Amino acid sequence: MLKAGSTYDEVRDRFRWEVPEHYNIGTDVCDRWAEADPDRLALIEARADGSAREVSFRELRGLSNRFANLLRSHGIGPGERVGILLPQAVETAVAHIGTYKAGSIAIPLFGLFGPEALAFRLADSGAKAVVTDAAGAAKLATIRDEVPALRVVFSVDGAGDGALGLAAEMGGEPDSFTPVRTRADDPALIVYTSGTTGQPKGALHAHRVLLGHLPGVEMSHDLLPQPGDRLWTPADWAWVGGLIDVLLPGLHHGVTVVARRFEKFSAEAAFQLMQDFRIRNTFLPPTALKLMRALPDAERRYRLDLRTVASGGETLGTELLDWGRRVLGVTINEFYGQTECNMVVSSAGSLMEARPGWMGRAVPGHEVAIVDEDGTVLGPGELGSVAVRAPNPVMFLKYWNNEGATSAKFRGDWLVTGDLGERDEDGWLRFVGRDDDVITSSGYRIGPGEIEDCLLRHPAIGMAGVVGKPDPERTEIVMAFIVLKDGFAPSPALAREIQEHVKSRLAAHEYPREVEFVEDLPMTTTGKVIRRALRDRASAPKG
Numbered sequence: 020m021l022k023a024g025s026t027y028d029e030v031r032d033r034f035r036w037e038v039p040e041h042y043n044i045g046t047d048v049c050d051r052w053a054e055a056d057p058d059r060l061a062l063i064e065a066r067a068d069g070s071a072r073e074v075s076f077r078e079l080r081g082l083s084n085r086f087a088n089l090l091r092s093h094g095i096g097p098g099e100r101v102g103i104l105l106p107q108a109v110e111t112a113v114a115h116i117g118t119y120k121a122g123s124i125a126i127p128l129f130g131l132f133g134p135e136a137l138a139f140r141l142a143d144s145g146a147k148a149v150v151t152d153a154a155g156a157a158k159l160a161t162i163r164d165e166v167p168a169l170r171v172v173f174s175v176d177g178a179g180d181g182a183l184g185l186a187a188e189m190g191g192e193p194d195s196f197t198p199v200r201t202r203a204d205d206p207a208l209i210v211y212t213s214g215t216t217g218q219p220k221g222a223l224h225a226h227r228v229l230l231g232h233l234p235g236v237e238m239s240h241d242l243l244p245q246p247g248d249r250l251w252t253p254a255d256w257a258w259v260g261g262l263i264d265v266l267l268p269g270l271h272h273g274v275t276v277v278a279r280r281f282e283k284f285s286a287e288a289a290f291q292l293m294q295d296f297r298i299r300n301t302f303l304p305p306t307a308l309k310l311m312r313a314l315p316d317a318e319r320r321y322r323l324d325l326r327t328v329a330s331g332g333e334t335l336g337t338e339l340l341d342w343g344r345r346v347l348g349v350t351i352n353e354f355y356g357q358t359e360c361n362m363v364v365s366s367a368g369s370l371m372e373a374r375p376g377w378m379g380r381a382v383p384g385h386e387v388a389i390v391d392e393d394g395t396v397l398g399p400g401e402l403g404s405v406a407v408r409a410p411n412p413v414m415f416l417k418y419w420n421n422e423g424a425t426s427a428k429f430r431g432d433w434l435v436t437g438d439l440g441e442r443d444e445d446g447w448l449r450f451v452g453r454d455d456d457v458i459t460s461s462g463y464r465i466g467p468g469e470i471e472d473c474l475l476r477h478p479a480i481g482m483a484g485v486v487g488k489p490d491p492e493r494t495e496i497v498m499a500f501i502v503l504k505d506g507f508a509p510s511p512a513l514a515r516e517i518q519e520h521v522k523s524r525l526a527a528h529e530y531p532r533e534v535e536f537v538e539d540l541p542m543t544t545t546g547k548v549i550r551r552a553l554r555d556r557a558s559a560p561k562g
Contacts, residue, residue, distance in 0.1 A: 027370040034383035042203040045119030048270035053080035065279040084196035085189040086117030097122030102149035104128040107280035122199030125208040127257040138162040156182040203227040221419035231413025235362025235382040236268040239329035239354040241369040244272040251277040252302040286314040305333040306546035336472025337375040359415040394430030405440040406433035458487035479507040488557040499531035509536035
């Protein structure tokens with residue numbers, strides 16, 4: 020949707036939204052290409068044993084049509100919910116596309132969810148069907164009494180634990196299907212947020228959400244698509260970052276998407292896959308980048324041919340940007356958004372110089388501002404809430420079954436993200452922290468991201484999480500939780516060295532007055548540090 024240009028201003032000025040009245044994600048990402056270029060390669064499923072399965076758009080259309088017919092055979096129609104509890108695989112894409120074609124609502128579910136997490140999401144959404152594997156079917160068998168709306172479970176591993184075999188069931192269905200003629204504003208999927216407190220909320224998105232994502236995806240990948248592009252991400256397709264930032268935009272553009280979800284992320288395996296499958300474009304979350312950065316001599320061990328690397332979820336700093344240029348051969352483009360309203364800010368190396376600590380400028384088509392508690396737009400340099408003006412094609416419809424939370428998300432015409440930030444005179448935006456992440460110390464308001472970036476530049480530090488610890492004199496003090504790289508051991512001397520490292524590079528009031536060495540950091544399932552857990556640990560009585 021972005022028009023080519025040599026500068027950000029050119030690309031922004033040429034942009035216009037093109038959202039038709041009727042639009043269906045499934046027909047857009049599959050059937051359109053199956054008719055225009057049926058043998059075009061849609062998916063490559065890279066398997067752990069080194070083999071690979073290739074699927075053309077022609078085959079993808081036939082499989083997704085069979086799945087849509089299967090839903091219809093079991094009485095699951097438009098508007099009814101279908102859980103998809105699978106890792107990155109061909110069947111995952113088939114289930115999503117078939118669900119959209121049937122006019123039903125997809126619910127992506129993370130494979131590592133336990134029974135309680137699954138029970139809440141399936142009961143809250145009233146899901147009628149779930150597509151999963153043997154491990155998922157075993158979990159679901161223990162909670163069937165808690166999800167009375169659930170009629171049928173299909174397993175890609177065959178029948179068992181109350182599930183029907185997906186391949187056998189689909190084999191009896193025709194490979195032709197007339198997709199439901201959905202409107203762009205009709206519901207398409209519910210993505211449950213991975214919040215750190217309270218029960219997750221289901222963000223209900225319309226079919227237009229994919230069109231809303233496209234400008235941000237294209238900008239963060241330096242005007243995707245380009246000849247030879249090929250996409251992969253380690254981010255699970257159960258999350259917005261994997262599903263709507265990579266899989267569906269890739270298929271929309273006819274760009275081959277490689278599926279490979281590791282049971283546990285490995286820097287070596289990620290480098291090897293990018294080399295073996297000639298990955299040209301990848302979304303690597305900051306946690307993955309930090310783990311890859313810790314791998315020695317990667318630039319000599321692997322031959323990469325990357326054109327773009329995008330990242331989002333945490334602010335990137337100088338250390339990661341410099342490492343990306345040296346080892347990956349590209350400037351990592353940072354983007355920003357959230358489950359409810361994603362890909363609204365981005366940098367783009369082909370259009371602007373990266374600015375460490377600043378996440379980018381508003382993606383064309385999106386109006387992003389910093390607002391106060393009343394929804395009044397603040398000026399350059401003023402700290403406030405990052406907000407996006409409504410209406411907007413990428414914006415969620417509502418929280419499922421939660422009108423109060425939906426209303427609280429808006430201040431007038433502005434959707435408030437819950438993040439604090441600031442804007443400069445040129446429109447660059449800087450992420451400061453979550454509303455409750457900002458540290459108040461001796462009258463200063465301190466964002467943890469800048470300190471964490473500085474800490475990562477110390478040669479001994481692999482990962483870092485920074486929070487405020489209650490203090491009777493200063494209100495809070497800065498406390499850092501540190502995961503050391505291999506070969507380094509905790510010691511009081513190292514803690515003092517780390518404190519001086521920050522004090523000499525940032526400011527005296529920003530250095531961590533307390534340092535605690537830990538084996539690992541608490542993370543959400545999307546790879547973000549759970550700072551609330553660190554704050555609880557920091558404020559807990561010793562012993």
